Amino acid sequence: MDPKLDLVLERIVDVPPELVWKAWTQPEHVKHWFTPRPWTTPECQIDLRPGGLFRTVMRSPEGKDYPNVGCFLEVLPNRRLTWTNALEADFRPTRGPVNENCPFFFTATIHMEPHGTGTKYTAVVRHPDEGARAKHAEMGFHEGWGAALDQLVAHMRGR
Amino acid sequence: MDPKLDLVLERIVDVPPELVWKAWTQPEHVKHWFTPRPWTTPECQIDLRPGGLFRTVMRSPEGKDYPNVGCFLEVLPNRRLTWTNALEADFRPTRGPVNENCPFFFTATIHMEPHGTGTKYTAVVRHPDEGARAKHAEMGFHEGWGAALDQLVAHMRGR
Numbered sequence: 230m231d232p233k234l235d236l237v238l239e240r241i242v243d244v245p246p247e248l249v250w251k252a253w254t255q256p257e258h259v260k261h262w263f264t265p266r267p268w269t270t271p272e273c274q275i276d277l278r279p280g281g282l283f284r285t286v287m288r289s290p291e292g293k294d295y296p297n298v299g300c301f302l303e304v305l306p307n308r309r310l311t312w313t314n315a316l317e318a319d320f321r322p323t324r325g326p327v328n329e330n331c332p333f334f335f336t337a338t339i340h341m342e343p344h345g346t347g348t349k350y351t352a353v354v355r356h357p358d359e360g361a362r363a364k365h366a367e368m369g370f371h372e373g374w375g376a377a378l379d380q381l382v383a384h385m386r387g388r
Numbered sequence: 389m390d391p392k393l394d395l396v397l398e399r400i401v402d403v404p405p406e407l408v409w410k411a412w413t414q415p416e417h418v419k420h421w422f423t424p425r426p427w428t429t430p431e432c433q434i435d436l437r438p439g440g441l442f443r444t445v446m447r448s449p450e451g452k453d454y455p456n457v458g459c460f461l462e463v464l465p466n467r468r469l470t471w472t473n474a475l476e477a478d479f480r481p482t483r484g485p486v487n488e489n490c491p492f493f494f495t496a497t498i499h500m501e502p503h504g505t506g507t508k509y510t511a512v513v514r515h516p517d518e519g520a521r522a523k524h525a526e527m528g529f530h531e532g533w534g535a536a537l538d539q540l541v542a543h544m545r546g547r
Contacts, residue, residue, distance in 0.1 A: 234480070279438065279462065302461065302479050303438065311439075315474050315481040320461050321393070322474040322493035322516040334481035357481040 230353055234362050238352040238374045246307045246341040246348045248385040253310055253339060259285065262380035265373055272296075277304055282318040287330065295330040298323065303338070311338040333361035350378065389512055393521050397511040397533045405466045405500040405507045407544040412469055412498060418444065421539035424532055431455075436463055441477040446489065454489040457482065462497070470497040492520035509537065 230237070242249070252258045256273035263270040264287045271294075272286035283299040300320055303311035313336040317323050323334070333356065340351040352374055356362040389396070401408070411417045415432035422429040423446045430453075431445035442458040459479055462470035472495040476482050482493070492515065499510040511533055515521040 311479060313475065313479060313481065316472065316495070319514065320470060320472060320495040320497075321514040322472065322495060322520075324516045336475070336479040336481060338479075355478065355480040357483045361481075 231355075233359055234356050236354045236356075236362060236365055236370045238350075238371060238378070240350050240375075240378060241344050241347055242350050242378065242382050243347040244382055244385045245346060246343055248388055249339075249341050249348050249350060249381070250307045250310070251388075252381045252385045258384065261384045262377055263287075265376035265380070276318070277301065279304060280318070280320050283312045297331060302336070307341060309338060309340055311336065313337070333357070333364055335361065335365065352378075390514075392518055393515050395513045395515075395521060395524055395529045397509075397530060397537070399509050399534075399537060400503050400506055401509050401537065401541050402506040403541055403544045404505060405502055407547060408498075408500050408507050408509060408540070409466045409469070410547075411540045411544045417543065420543045421536055422446075424535035424539070435477070436460065438463060439477070439479050442471045456490060461495070466500060468497060468499055470495065472496070492516070492523055494520065494524065511537075 252262060254275060254277050256275050259273040260270045263285060267290040269288045270285055271288050274282055274284040276282045279302055281301045283301055285297050287295045287297065297314060298317050299312045299314040300316035300318060301312045303309055313334065314331065315323055315334040315336065336355045338353045342349040354365065354370070356365060411421060413434060413436050415434050418432040419429045422444060426449040428447045429444055430447050433441055433443040435441045438461055440460045442460055444456045446454045446456065456473060457476050458471045458473040459475035459477060460471045462468055472493065473490065474482055474493040474495065495514045497512045501508040513524065513529065515524060
């Protein structure tokens with residue numbers, strides 16, 4: 230972890246790691262929480278293996294769609310999930326800057342650790358340079374990923 | 389494998405998969421064969437795990453150095469090795485176009501299968517688009533990777 234290049238969201242949440250894992254790895258759950266409202270996530274494809282596709286479509290309140298394509302890198306059930314938008318399915322390098330909604334590459338790791346009956350949840354997002362990190366912070370990384378996590382917890386609690 | 393985007397070198401070589409694996413994963417061997425002569429490979433660093441660094445320096449006959457930085461993605465001893473220059477150590481996206489010697493991103497997989505006392509060796513190199521594939525082919529992919537493989541075999545035979 231490099232504080233000049235990375236962004237981190239760390240929280241204790243009151244759902245266990247097994248449910249955080251399901252929320253992140255099953256499309257029917259991802260669609261419920263992935264994008265802070267009033268945005269929505271009408272599409273999600275997950276091929277859960279290193280080299281597998283992770284694709285979502287985010288829809289703005291005006292109805293404009295923003296597809297995001299990425300590739301899973303680490304799949305450790307209930308512990309750690311890593312993916313990047315610098316690669317597509319089968320580890321192929323991505324064609325170019327992703328979309329106007331996410332104009333830089335990053336690699337994200339979600340760490341899940343048991344914490345009482347809940348989870349210590351740590352999202353580490355790695356960027357290629359300080360400019361990309363600053364851009365992501367300005368676009369509201371902490372607010373956005375935090376609000377999505379609140380939605381995840383509300384959706385999964387008690388399941 | 390997508391013939392519009394990928395380049396493939398397939399050969400039967402007369403060293404077993406275990407020696408091909410060593411040649412690719414131990415820096416002291418890599419330095420002997422990685423770059424077709426009269427170019428050389430004076431430096432090599434290998435952290436052999438998914439997310440580990442793969443760094444080489446190629447030196448031209450005139451003495452100019454070209455560093456290459458990449459990240460391992462799949463490490464299956466004696467069977468399959470995958471890395472990409474679109475990521476650096478710990479899966480961080482690479483800062484930008486790599487160097488004038490390799491002005492595009494690619495992901496390479498070396499497949500090794502036992503074949504008699506030797507190996508069926510298949511290198512699959514995936515590119516983001518047809519332009520990058522064409523550029524790599526023009527730069528002499530088949531000649532270069534073929535000559536390096538000849539050097540690998542000559543260096544490892546009988547070890």
